Amino acid sequence: MIDTPAQPLSGSEDSSQELRAEAPTPSDGEQEALEPDRVEPSSRGGARSPSSTSPALEIPLGDRIAGISQNYLGYRYTWGGASPRTGFDCSGFMSYVYQEAGVSIPAHDLAGMLNSGPRLARDQLQPGDLVFFQNTYQWGLSHGGIYLGEGRFIHAVEPGVGVAVNSLGEPFWSSRFLAGSRPWASSPGG
Secondary structure, three states, X not given: OOOOOXXXXXXXXXXXXXXXXXXXXXXXXXXXXXOOOOOEEOOOOOEEOHHHOOHXXXXXXXXXXXXXXXXXXXXXXXXXXXXXXXXXXXXXXXXXXXXXXXXXXXXXXXXXXXXXXXXXXXXXXXXXXXXXXXXXXXXXXXXXXXXXXXOEEEEEOOOXXXXXXXXXXXXXXXXXXXXXXXXXXXXXXX
16 A cells, blocks of 8 residues: 555535635745745844844744644544644644644643643634534544634544634534633743
8 A cells, every 4th residue: 555645635515614725835944945045134234144033023823823734724634643644633633733833732632732721711712722622522522623813713623524624603613612722822932
């Protein structure tokens, strides 16, 4: 059997899923390889290197996490999966995205993820926060995703759907929302 990377699913028939056909964006290292180094003028008339950009121009860590997560829209769902190559389950998706952002959280452990940062109510959520649900396919804590903002979250849903965006306002998710968590709050850049 040939081991090939998981590919985004094509055309979901479920219109409630906001799947978009987007090509994954290159990682930071790939982006640097695609773009020539730029030298920007400094306030003293000289030049500054690309690595000395102003902290005010940096993307907040929560927004970076949310952005990274969207690179995997449409990737397949695989029980126990934790990479683009294998596909993702919900906790594998969450831990993979956080790892890509440089934040360590427990792998395949929803309770550990929930407890890895301060607990948040729905009205406290910010992009990049983890969101948790109960009583989805089993009783108790059973599903999670990453909050994108504006009431939307991204998660590895189930086979046939893969990684998709849903609204916390949808009755199924709204009635099962348990809490949010912000593991990145104490990380550098958070």
